[in-house]
Amino acid sequence: QTVFIPREIDANEPRVAASPDTVKRLVSLGLDVIVEAGAGTLSRIPDADFAKAGASIGKAADAGKADVVLKVRRPTEAELKAYKNGAAVIAIMDPYGNEPAVAALAKAGVTAFAMEFMPRITRAQVMDVLSSQANLAGYQAVIDGAAEYDRALPMMMTAAGTVPAAKIFIMGVGVAGLQAIATARRLGAVVTATDVRPAAKEQVASLGAKFIAVEDEEFKQAETAGGYAKEMSKEYQAKQAALTAEHIAKQDIVITTALIPGRPAPKLVSAAMLASMKPGSVIVDLAVERGGNVEGAVAGKVVTTANDVKIVGHLNMAGRVAASASLLYAKNLVAFLETMIDKDAKAIAINRDDELVKATMLTDAGKVVHPNFANSAA
Numbered sequence: 193q194t195v196f197i198p199r200e201i202d203a204n205e206p207r208v209a210a211s212p213d214t215v216k217r218l219v220s221l222g223l224d225v226i227v228e229a230g231a232g233t234l235s236r237i238p239d240a241d242f243a244k245a246g247a248s249i250g251k252a253a254d255a256g257k258a259d260v261v262l263k264v265r266r267p268t269e270a271e272l273k274a275y276k277n278g279a280a281v282i283a284i285m286d287p288y289g290n291e292p293a294v295a296a297l298a299k300a301g302v303t304a305f306a307m308e309f310m311p312r313i314t315r316a317q318v319m320d321v322l323s324s325q326a327n328l329a330g331y332q333a334v335i336d337g338a339a340e341y342d343r344a345l346p347m348m349m350t351a352a353g354t355v356p357a358a359k360i361f362i363m364g365v366g367v368a369g370l371q372a373i374a375t376a377r378r379l380g381a382v383v384t385a386t387d388v389r390p391a392a393k394e395q396v397a398s399l400g401a402k403f404i405a406v407e408d409e410e411f412k413q414a415e416t417a418g419g420y421a422k423e424m425s426k427e428y429q430a431k432q433a434a435l436t437a438e439h440i441a442k443q444d445i446v447i448t449t450a451l452i453p454g455r456p457a458p459k460l461v462s463a464a465m466l467a468s469m470k471p472g473s474v475i476v477d478l479a480v481e482r483g484g485n486v487e488g489a490v491a492g493k494v495v496t497t498a499n500d501v502k503i504v505g506h507l508n509m510a511g512r513v514a515a516s517a518s519l520l521y522a523k524n525l526v527a528f529l530e531t532m533i534d535k536d537a538k539a540i541a542i543n544r545d546d547e548l549v550k551a552t553m554l555t556d557a558g559k560v561v562h563p564n565f566a567n568s569a570a
């Protein structure tokens with residue numbers, strides 16, 4: 193059976209869904225692997241490296257031979273036209289708000305898996321694309337923030353005088369925020385961080401940063417059973433805004449990462465807060481693709497406010513370190529695909545009762561099957 197890895201057609205997507213290591217693994221499992229020519233170029237993986245690992249180098253139309261397509265982004269309708277009826281497609285499907293595209297997957301007859309729905313259980317940690325990519329995004333947010341900031345980050349005591357350490361504030365300390373704290377600390381900044389989940393407090397302290405939050409009764413209940421944040425009440429948001437307003441005016445770089453699954457990103461930084469910041473300070477909004485945490489952030493742009501604060505709204509932060517991101521993403525995919533391979537028959541055998549399959553399968557046999565999208569027409 194054949195696995196196909198295309199070149200991503202989205203102009204904002206430099207990542208690729210395979211690495212030489214994962215190709216080797218697929219070949220060793222008895223599968224034929226075709227990688228589209230140039231698929232790895234933007235992730236610094238030449239075709240020759242894929243070929244050396246055992247893949248054949250093909251063209252886009254080879255998608256039609258595939259039993260499994262491994263991708264970064266959800267296939268477009270044009271791409272789907274080439275796929276075999278019944279082929280499995282594994283990617284980041286970004287299904288919320290894109291119900292017509294989910295219906296199109298069903299209509300194309302593919303069995304589509306949304307990697308972002310992988311349950312956060314021990315067995316699936318190696319398949320957790322949200323973590324592998326958010327970790328790099330958190331790192332890159334600090335690097336991009338530092339690049340836009342025109343002062344040094346660490347304290348420097350020199351014969352010519354002392355440069356003070358930059359103050360960096362991280363808002364939202366899930367996977368991305370924790371890596372942002374670690375990166376900012378490595379660069380010598382003085383780091384504070386906030387979140388609405390009490391579990392974050394200890395994690396922030398363990399990374400050597402100071403935790404700042406409204407720690408009332410609601411805060412104590414803010415974490416869902418799945419480990420995510422709830423949407424907070426208006427009263428909590430007002431208290432949080434007051435605390436943020438006072439703190440943010442003293443910061444040099446702010447990184448915002450706050451997300452609530454299936455909801456727009458919470459607005460944490462208002463225009464008034466931006467106006468209170470010092471000229472030359474920088475905000476990086478990692479939530480910009482989900483509506484943004486910062487008022488005035490523009491997806492895909494760096495904007496400068498009237499008082500000279502830069503708001504960085506880069507798209508696809510993990511894609512800005514594509515060579516690293518692709519290696520981890522490819523590993524996540526293969527770990528999942530392996531659970532669906534009958535090793536004796538050397539063939540794909542999807543167990544529809546497996547909890548990982550149930551959690552991630554969006555469409556199957558012409559229908560939208562995921563419970564969260566039960567109403568999407570197919």
Ligand code: NAD
Nearest residue numbers: 312323364365366367368387388389419421449450451458
């Ligand atoms: P996320 O990307 O959904 O959100 C980022 C952060 O924003 C979260 O920490 C969230 O609490 C915070 N946030 C939401 N609303 C906020 C607000 N109004 N103000 C401030 N902060 C706000 O989160 P994530 O990175 O996916 O992590 C979510 C949880 O999952 C964490 O507890 C993390 O440790 C856990 N996790 C578990 C596993 C695993 O067990 N395999 C893997 C990864 C993450």
